[in-house]
Amino acid sequence: MEDIKFKKNPFSLQLNAEDFLPASSEDKAQLEVMRESTTYWKDAMQRLRKNKVAMAAMIVILFVLIFAFVIPNFYPYQYDQQVRGSEDLTPMQYSQSEIQKMEAGEKVFPHIFGTDKFGRDLGIRVMVGARISLLVGLIASALVLLIGSIYGAVAGYFGGKVDIIMMRIVDIIYSIPDILIIILLQVSLKEPLNALFASNPAFAGLQKVGVGLISIFITFSMLYWVGMARIVRGQVMSLKEQEFVTAAKALGASNGRIIQKHLIPNCIGTLIVTTTLQIPSAIFTEAFLSFLGLGVAAPMASLGSLASSAIDGITSYAYRLTIPAIVISLIILSFNLFGDGLRDAFDPKLKK
Amino acid sequence: MSSNCLLDIENLQVSFFTPAGEVKAVSGVSYTLDHGEVLGIVGESGSGKSVSAYTLMGIIADPGKVVGGTVEFNGHHIEKMKEKEFRKMRGSEVSIIFQDPMTSLNPVYTIGSQLTEMLRLHTDKSRAECKARAIELLGLVGMNEPEKRMKQYPHEFSGGMRQRVMIAMALACEPKLLIADEPTTALDVTIQAQILELMVELKKKINMSIILITHDLGVVSDVCDRIAVMYAGKIVEIGSTDDIFYNPKHCYTVGLLNSVPKIHEQGHERLIPIEGTTIDLLNPPAGCPFASRCSQCMKICLKQMPEFTEISPGHKSACWLLQKEQFEKAGEGNAQ
Amino acid sequence: MTNYVIKRIAYALLTIFLISVITFALMNMIPGGPFLSEKAVSPATTEAMKVKYGLDKPLYVQYGNYMNNLLHGDFGISLKQKGRTANDIITSTFPISAKLGGISIFIALFLGLTMGSVAALNRGKWADSLLMVISTLGIAVPSFVVATFLMMTFGVNLHWLPTMGLKTPLHYILPVATLSFYPMAYITRLMRSSMLDALNQDYIRTAKAKGVSKFSMLFKHALRNAIIPIITYVGPLLAYTVSGSFVVEKIFNIPGLGREFINCISGRDYPMVMSTTIFLAVLLVLMNVLVDICYKLVDPRIKLK
Numbered sequence: 006m007e008d009i010k011f012k013k014n015p016f017s018l019q020l021n022a023e024d025f026l027p028a029s030s031e032d033k034a035q036l037e038v039m040r041e042s043t044t045y046w047k048d049a050m051q052r053l054r055k056n057k058v059a060m061a062a063m064i065v066i067l068f069v070l071i072f073a074f075v076i077p078n079f080y081p082y083q084y085d086q087q088v089r090g091s092e093d094l095t096p097m098q099y100s101q102s103e104i105q106k107m108e109a110g111e112k113v114f115p116h117i118f119g120t121d122k123f124g125r126d127l128g129i130r131v132m133v134g135a136r137i138s139l140l141v142g143l144i145a146s147a148l149v150l151l152i153g154s155i156y157g158a159v160a161g162y163f164g165g166k167v168d169i170i171m172m173r174i175v176d177i178i179y180s181i182p183d184i185l186i187i188i189l190l191q192v193s194l195k196e197p198l199n200a201l202f203a204s205n206p207a208f209a210g211l212q213k214v215g216v217g218l219i220s221i222f223i224t225f226s227m228l229y230w231v232g233m234a235r236i237v238r239g240q241v242m243s244l245k246e247q248e249f250v251t252a253a254k255a256l257g258a259s260n261g262r263i264i265q266k267h268l269i270p271n272c273i274g275t276l277i278v279t280t281t282l283q284i285p286s287a288i289f290t291e292a293f294l295s296f297l298g299l300g301v302a303a304p305m306a307s308l309g310s311l312a313s314s315a316i317d318g319i320t321s322y323a324y325r326l327t328i329p330a331i332v333i334s335l336i337i338l339s340f341n342l343f344g345d346g347l348r349d350a351f352d353p354k355l356k357k
Numbered sequence: 358m359s360s361n362c363l364l365d366i367e368n369l370q371v372s373f374f375t376p377a378g379e380v381k382a383v384s385g386v387s388y389t390l391d392h393g394e395v396l397g398i399v400g401e402s403g404s405g406k407s408v409s410a411y412t413l414m415g416i417i418a419d420p421g422k423v424v425g426g427t428v429e430f431n432g433h434h435i436e437k438m439k440e441k442e443f444r445k446m447r448g449s450e451v452s453i454i455f456q457d458p459m460t461s462l463n464p465v466y467t468i469g470s471q472l473t474e475m476l477r478l479h480t481d482k483s484r485a486e487c488k489a490r491a492i493e494l495l496g497l498v499g500m501n502e503p504e505k506r507m508k509q510y511p512h513e514f515s516g517g518m519r520q521r522v523m524i525a526m527a528l529a530c531e532p533k534l535l536i537a538d539e540p541t542t543a544l545d546v547t548i549q550a551q552i553l554e555l556m557v558e559l560k561k562k563i564n565m566s567i568i569l570i571t572h573d574l575g576v577v578s579d580v581c582d583r584i585a586v587m588y589a590g591k592i593v594e595i596g597s598t599d600d601i602f603y604n605p606k607h608c609y610t611v612g613l614l615n616s617v618p619k620i621h622e623q624g625h626e627r628l629i630p631i632e633g634t635t636i637d638l639l640n641p642p643a644g645c646p647f648a649s650r651c652s653q654c655m656k657i658c659l660k661q662m663p664e665f666t667e668i669s670p671g672h673k674s675a676c677w678l679l680q681k682e683q684f685e686k687a688g689e690g691n692a693q
Numbered sequence: 694m695t696n697y698v699i700k701r702i703a704y705a706l707l708t709i710f711l712i713s714v715i716t717f718a719l720m721n722m723i724p725g726g727p728f729l730s731e732k733a734v735s736p737a738t739t740e741a742m743k744v745k746y747g748l749d750k751p752l753y754v755q756y757g758n759y760m761n762n763l764l765h766g767d768f769g770i771s772l773k774q775k776g777r778t779a780n781d782i783i784t785s786t787f788p789i790s791a792k793l794g795g796i797s798i799f800i801a802l803f804l805g806l807t808m809g810s811v812a813a814l815n816r817g818k819w820a821d822s823l824l825m826v827i828s829t830l831g832i833a834v835p836s837f838v839v840a841t842f843l844m845m846t847f848g849v850n851l852h853w854l855p856t857m858g859l860k861t862p863l864h865y866i867l868p869v870a871t872l873s874f875y876p877m878a879y880i881t882r883l884m885r886s887s888m889l890d891a892l893n894q895d896y897i898r899t900a901k902a903k904g905v906s907k908f909s910m911l912f913k914h915a916l917r918n919a920i921i922p923i924i925t926y927v928g929p930l931l932a933y934t935v936s937g938s939f940v941v942e943k944i945f946n947i948p949g950l951g952r953e954f955i956n957c958i959s960g961r962d963y964p965m966v967m968s969t970t971i972f973l974a975v976l977l978v979l980m981n982v983l984v985d986i987c988y989k990l991v992d993p994r995i996k997l998k
Contacts, residue, residue: 024657025681180708182932182977184939185970186715192958192966193719289835296837297939297955312837316944323845330838338833414902418893448904460895464994465917475903510993526903 049274052350059346065339069332073136081114082126084133085304118328121314127325130306135332137307138288141218142340145225145287150280152226153233154272158264160234161241172238175231187224187290191299194220217300221291229283236279240272274351281344285337292333308333363533363566364390364413369426371408371417380638382408382421384590390534395560395567397577397598399613400587403635406570409587410536414453415443431533449479452527456539458519462511468495468522469507475529494525498555517548524555531563538570553580574617578602583671586610589636589646591662596672606666606674608651645677653678698986705982712974713763717756720967768968771957779968782953787972789859790942790949794934796865797872801930805877806923809884813919814911816889824881831878840871840944857946868945872938876930883926884919891919917991924988928981935973 053059077084118127160171198216244250245268253263269276294300295309308329315325371383383405390396400406411417412428413435428435431450435443455461463471472491476482482490488507495503498521511519520540527535537556541549557580560567569581577584578598585595586609594607605611615629633650636642645651648658658677666679750758762769768779812824844867848856855864891897892915900914935951942952950969957965 024660025655025677025684027653027655176704177708177711180705180978180981181712181715182935182974184932184935185974185977186712188954188958189716189719189966189970192963285833292835293837293940296835297943298959309835309837312835312841316837316841326838326841330835330841334830334834334838337835338829341829341833416898416901418898444904444906446904447902453902455895455899457895461899463896463900463914463918465921465992466914474905478904512994523899526899 049350053346056346056349059343059350062339062342062346065335066343069135069336069339070139073132073139077129077132077136080129080132082129084129084306085125086129087123087125119322119324121325122318125304127311127328130311131308131328131332134306134308134311134329135336137218137301137305138291138309138333138336141221141291141307142284142288142336145222145229145291146280146283148222148226149230149233149283149287150276153230154237154269154276156230157234157237157239158241158268158272161238162245162260162264162268164242164245168238172235175234178228179231179235181228183224183228184290184293186228187221187294188297188299190224190227191217191220191294194223215301215305217294218291221287221294221300225287225290229287233276233279233283236275237272240275241268244268244271278344278348278351281340281347285340285344288333288337288340308336361391362389363392363394363431365427365429366409366412367427367429369409369412369428370424371405371412371421372424374420374422375639378639381590381641382638383412384641385426386587386590386592387426388585388592388595390566390568392533393560393564393566394583395569395581397569397571397581397584398587399571399574399577399584401572401635403589403638404587405590406587407538410453410538410568410570413451413534413536414447416453445479448475448532449530450532451534451536452530452532453536453538454520454523454527454540457543458516458523459543461523462519464511467508467510468514472507472522472526472529475526479530490529491525494529495522497528497559498522498525499551500525516544517552520544520548520552521555524552524559528559528563532565534566534568535560536568536570539572540569541576542571542573549576556580574613586613589641590638591646591675593647593676594674596668596674600669600672604668604672606668606672606679607647607676608653608678609647610674612650645675655681697989701982701985705978708978709971709975712978713760713971714756716967716970716974717759720963721752763971768972769964771962771965779965782965783950783969783972786948786950786953789947790935790938790951793859793865793868793872793941793947793949794931794938797869798876798927798930798934800869801873801876801880802923802927804873805880806884806920808877808881810888810911810916810919812881812885813888813892821885825885828878828881828885831874832882834874836871836875837940837944839874840867840941843867843870844944859945859947868941868947871941871945872934876933880923880926880930883923887922888915888919891915894918921988921992924984924991928984931980931984932977935977 118131120126121130156171156175160168160175195216198219202216250263250267253267258266291300291307292309292312295307296313298310298313301307301310311329312326312333315322315329318325366389367387369383369386370381373380373382382403386405386409388396398406398410408417408421412423413430415435417423423436430446433442433446435446438446462468469488469491472494473484473487476487476490477484480487492503492507495506500506500518500521511522514522520543524540535556540556541552544552553576556567567580569577571577581598583595583597584601585592586601586607587593588609594601594605594610596604601610602614605614609631612629612631616631618628631650636646636649642648642659644657644659644661645663648654651658655677663675663677663680665673665675666683667673668679759769766780768783771777771779771782808824808828812821812828815821844856847854847867854866855861856867858864859868896918897910897914900910905914938949938951939955940951941947942949943955946952950973954966954969954973956962957969
């Protein structure tokens with residue numbers, strides 16, 4: 006046991022009797038390095054801020070939001086405005102009449118992305134298309150969040166027979182092939198909805214949105230919430246076993262209060278992450294449907310329908326597909342990356 | 358190194374390189390182990406007791422790295438070994454049992470296939486021989502119907518049974534050293550005793566050495582020849598089991614013993630917990646790591662790490678109180 | 694096991710029943726019924742047609758008749774393609790879609806599993822970053838964009854590959870590439886995280902301590918565990934391939950069921966839409982049942998009740 010190093014002469018260290026006096030509690034306190042305590046939220050947000058990819062994605066999202074919701078208000082063209090004589094312009098190209106106008110000293114705003122075959126400015130159409138895509142993503146996710154979390158929380162909280170029946174329903178809806186039902190709904194809801202909108206002036210606003218979009222929302226709120234419901238149920242099931250819920254119950258808190266005050270705040274991270282990741286999925290579906298000609302109705306544009314109508318002239322006007330395609334990919338990509346970042350930030354497993 | 362020495366660890370340093378900085382999990386640990394000896398390593402979680410032993414198995418989890426020191430096992434320096442040699446050694450000459458038998462077995466393979474894998478890796482036995490030996494091993498660790506057990510999956514076993522399987526697997530090639538990393542922590546109290554008994558019994562049969570890592574002083578007192586007490590990545594006291602239990606010198610060891618209930622003692626003696634929490638290994642203090650929790654803390658303790666003082670042959674402790682005694686003695690000597 | 698299979702099939706049947714009801718109800722919501730068309734038809738003819746097809750009866754009787762026919766393998770007739778039954782159309786187009794989809798799923802699985810494992814093993818290195826960039830792009834770019842991009846690049850500009858139809862094996866390259874891109878990217882990401890998860894498990898530590906070689910540790914101990922979550926994705930993957938093939942078949946002009954389905958919708962060929970929906974739905978539901986059963990077989994921990 007010679008292995009343990011033992012300095013034969015400890016007094017080479019220049020010790021004096023002073024050193025062996027008891028240390029005061031102040032001396033000791035200096036050593037107590039307490040790490041700053043942080044709340045779950047603060048901690049998650051801090052991690053999110055450190056995640057460069059997620060922050061970049063967030064900036065892109067903000068940029069796209071401005072692009073889609075703010076700029077169109079100041080833009081000199083309207084999405085459905087057909088400029089005579091300016092058909093099929095390439096990006097930054099001016100038509101004959103526009104050149105004449107410019108020569109006469111008038112200011113003509115350039116068609117940054119060109120125009121389509123009806124003379125509609127593609128720049129504004131892409132912006133409005135992005136707005137529609139974002140709206141679809143946000144509204145559909147909000148519907149999913151609302152329905153899914155309430156359903157899941159109720160099933161998870163009450164458990165037992167209620168849970169079994171509710172989850173069986175979820176299982177069945179889960180195994181319904183969503184795309185087929187969406188397409189079917191699109192087709193069959195079109196005319197009844199149109200009739201409904203025509204009969205009642207209260208729905209005039211909805212008519213502008215178009216039957217296509219309304220059916221997308223209906224489908225999302227009918228089918229897509231099941232994933233969210235499953236996740237929330239799982240969370241609630243594990244949370245309700247925990248002591249603080251038992252404590253709340255012992256203090257006589259009502260079911261509603263427990264759900265509201267204890268369960269939802271604790272699920273919030275999961276809810277945010279799942280909802281964020283639901284957005285690109287909804288945008289994806291809308292683009293797919295619009296591409297097949299089932300989404301928004303002309304003259305309204307969505308990124309999918311812009312891409313779809315670009316297919317016909319693809320060989321000569323490839324940019325008409327490229328621009329909406331890039332915008333849609335950018336939106337989906339940044340929401341996905343931001344969602345991933347949120348998940349990493351909220352996932353306690355990665356907490357060190 | 359004496360001829361009877363199996364393992365010699367010198368000034369081992371292991372660090373984890375986390376995003377927050379370098380965490381010095383083990384900072385300068387040295388100990389030896391003789392053939393057939395049982396060494397207990399005691400300490401609270403995070404004291405580096407497992408990490409020091411994992412070095413020997415090459416299973417330090419990412420982002421951990423050995424940053425210094427030497428490990429000599431059975432005459433070979435493992436830091437100089439080639440990967441293939443090292444791999445040959447693991448399992449056959451040193452093997453390990455982990456704390457959690459629930460997760461340490463692969464859930465998608467049968468017990469039999471995981472047991473025979475060990476034999477096929479390290480012996481020249483044929484498939485049939487391996488199977489026969491595996492069945493024999495399962496019998497040896499006290500499983501009934503070992504033939505049937507071979508075909509079952511880990512999830513069909515209870516915690517105690519899984520730990521028996523782990524022991525059977527660890528002992529399959531009759532290793533020279535068994536590292537038992539909290540082998541009983543995850544088990545019921547009644548099963549704990551059975552597993553310990555089984556380990557001691559099998560140790561005698563094949564004359565191996567054991568490093569028993571635990572935070573449970575009750576476990577070490579029964580089984581170990583020697584005990585090393587670790588705190589914050591350092592060994593603070595090492596000695597025979599009797600030295601540690603009846604003549605503890607380091608304040609942490611004393612505190613540790615005071616926080617364990619004693620059955621044989623008369624009357625109601627209150628348990629004395631150790632106040633405070635362990636230090637932040639990201640920014641280890643210059644002095645003794647235990648200083649901030651120590652009731653007898655002196656000024657020097659906060660400034661400088663004490664050296665080991667040998668109390669009796671084989672019993673050493675790193676505490677300034679011991680140095681103080683020597684200092685005072687020397688002072689008296691000078692005065693005379 | 695048997696009980697589980699029976700239970701699972703019972704659920705599948707319930708789902709199929711539900712889908713058929715939904716489909717039937719939705720088809721009947723369309724004003725004017727299936728005989729609404731651009732051409733003016735005299736009321737008498739419509740009546741006669743209604744009687745002929747049993748559409749004068751109450752809805753539940755109609756549904757009963759329809760289901761009865763379905764169960765006997767009769768999917769009805771097409772309104773637009775005169776003289777062709779839904780059966781004809783399905784049997785002539787479905788094999789094409791199935792072949793295309795099958796090849797795509799195979800390739801997506803093969804590449805996805807490989808790329809995911811490689812990324813996990815090289816975590817944080819350049820190979821991982823590269824694969825993650827590719828797969829992140831893969832789940833962000835809609836299939837119609839991929840399809841047109843591939844078609845423009847390799848078909849129109851470079852003239853390397855044919856872009857229309859499926860006549861030769863060369864014709865398969867672009868549609869298969871498009872169709873497998875998204876699932877490949879998805880599987881890569883899934884495989885990476887599940888492989889990393891598996892590699893962090895205690896049993897991998899045990900394997901290392903046993904002295905198992907790196908190869909065996911990865912391919913024997915980690916892979917088998919990591920692959921379990923992937924199997925759950927194969928069900929939705931089948932569904933995705935179906936929906937993806939709508940786009941791919943439209944763009945590459947492939948005479949498969951997907952293109953047929955889209956044509957039926959835009960041509961308002963409602964009976965065909967209904968038949969195709971039910972056919973595809975039944976197929977997907979049954980495939981999901983199969984995947985579920987496989988899943989239970991691979992993971993011994995799941996008890997079959």
